[in-house]
């Protein structure tokens with residue numbers, strides 16, 4: 001179980017308070033969606049959960065199975081099963097996509113006391129998942145995200161998620177910038193990963209995505225707070241009437 | 249099949265990380281070998297020059313050549329234009345000749361070499377036995393279709409060559425690969441014809457010094473039309489204290505021949521600075537091609553800047569023949585001070601010069617390095633790719649000259665200089681000189697300076713890669729283009745070095 005308790009976050013660089021007391025409980029197997037206007041702090045929340053430097057926790061706690069993860073470095077949180085699909089995946093020139101993913105997977109296996117996969121074993125699993133997600137091998141030979149189209153970058157995030165098999169997946173606007181076909185593919189990937197012990201926090205602007213990935217809960221976030229929680233119908237309401245009526 | 253190949257190459261990063269981890273300490277070549285040495289008296293004089301020549305049993309012409317250089321050197325001044333700051337070198341307070349006593353009589357075969365010496369090379373991972381060298385880059389699980397490669401080695405210990413492997417096999421093809429002291433005796437005509445024709449004795453302070461006192465080094469001659477079937481390499485090891493190393497390498501690729509040559513260097517950790525002043529001359533005749541790679545890992549000094557090698561090296565290639573080609577690749581991770589500009593004189597029409605460089609400076613290291621491309625022939629091409637990485641309090645300067653002469657019609661140069669800074673106490677400088685005197689010729693220059701990017705780092709961490717590994721990954725990515733220019737056998741070693749020499753520089 002993943003729990004956010006009365007979380008308050010400052011961005012150190014500008015000494016600006018962005019998250020103003022968020023409470024959220026996510027049980028294994030659940031899918032939660034967060035919607036909200038631009039600048040409401042959705043990405044800030046995703047970085048804070050994954051432990052990025054520069055996000056100062058003024059108050060509150062983040063717990064995984066009842067234990068605080070605030071003292072864990074980002075790589076430790078990742079190895080414990082927290083995965084963030086980035087809103088803007090980062091390019092790393094000269095680092096092969098395939099070898100990056102293998103390094104990541106083996107680092108996590110090592111952390112969890114498992115044997116590292118040799119290249120042949122890795123390649124076998126990679127091929128399977130890449131086929132399923134329609135990622136062609138050509139993309140895996142290229143440097144990580146360098147020159148990838150928007151859609152390719154997002155699919156590559158989902159591929160990494162599928163390989164790393166996290167327990168708690170945060171998707172930050174994975175749908176933005178995607179056409180309908182690409183969105184369907186990404187959704188197919190996410191749905192295939194849904195399971196009893198894996199949960200999702202899906203940040204999105206558009207109700208559209210939630211037609212493909214059915215959430216259990218929808219939260220509306222504004223000014224660093226969750227202002228309303230409901231079921232999938234809440235997303236339809238937002239789609240229909242916008243946020244303004246909720247903000248008042 | 250093609251995917252398997254990709255995997256082998258692609259797997260480097262993971263291998264690097266594993267190897268770096270297993271190393272633990274930062275300079276693993278810092279041990280000393282306890283061995284009985286014979287020294288010439290400290291200091292430099294005409295007598296010392298004569299003594300070195302006599303020790304090598306040299307003919308008179310060689311001695312006179314040295315003495316002329318010496319006479320010139322005493323009238324010269326140390327250059328002060330590089331962006332380097334180091335304590336003056338006391339040329340009278342060092343040894344110019346040091347030789348293991350057991351090598352008094354040159355061993356006929358490696359069986360006769362003193363065990364302590366052989367152990368030194370074994371510890372350094374240098375194959376002195378004529379064994380097939382298993383390509384380091386390919387991991388064992390997928391090398392089934394890769395043949396083990398042979399690498400012939402000339403090992404130079406302090407002032408003298410210990411031995412050269414695969415000599416017989418090479419001789420069958422007419423290839424000469426031996427120490428330069430042997431070459432002076434056995435192939436005087438070849439040596440006389442080419443020595444000092446690329447780097448004249450008057451060239452610069454350190455080259456002139458080298459011309460007077462060089463004690464050994466390697467000599468290579470590839471006959472017309474021969475493609476050398478194995479990598480040739482020289483491994484330089486400074487062991488003795490307060491001893492300068494002055495080796496001299498001469499490589500001649502006759503018409504339509506090809507050779508790939510690699511040099512590696514290490515030295516023990518010592519508190520005092522040691523001088524290394526080498527000269528390398530390459531001659532490429534018509535349609536010949538020379539690939540010269542360096543993995544320079546002399547002791548850099550400790551984290552407070554104590555000790556380390558002063559590395560003042562003159563390397564130059566003469567692309568004398570039409571359509572000849574020389575490619576310099578260097579991975580410079582060691583030395584307290586590096587002053588080095590491997591250059592190409594593109595004399596032959598349509599000749600080509602390439603320079604690929606990674607220079608890393610950490611702690612108090614200083615590097616002033618780059619290249620000179622002198623376009624004299626028509627249709628000549630040059631390409632420069634320089635990657636400078638600075639960390640700690642280090643200073644890293646790229647200094648390059650591209651000179652296109654009036655007669656070098658339709659010539660081209662492309663230069664790319666990228667600098668990466670780690671932390672905010674280090675510096676990167678780019679000093680390109682470009683002179684184009686021919687209207688039909690073009691030069692292109694691109695330069696970037698960047699910091700190691702927090703977002704890149706976080707992306708790696710978020711995937712479960714720890715900080716140290718993430719930095720190694722990003723840096724190796726930054727250098728990829730240059731690392732790929734190295735022979736496969738050495739790419740892995742170079743990757744490890746890149747990571748090790750930056751250990752502890754982030755965070």
Ligand SMILES: Nc1ncnc2c1ncn2[C@@H]1O[C@H](COP(=O)(O)OP(=O)(O)O)[C@@H](O)[C@H]1O
Pocket residue numbers: 011013014016018036037038039040041042043044045
């Ligand atoms: N590094 C930063 N420095 C300064 N302000 C920031 C930084 N990151 C985010 N912000 C500000 O924090 C607020 C929330 O941003 P963000 O979390 O990206 O919102 P969302 O993802 O909901 O659009 C915005 O007002 C944004 O300008």
Ligand SMILES: [Mg+2]
Pocket residue numbers: 042043044087172173
């Ligand atoms: Mg956002």
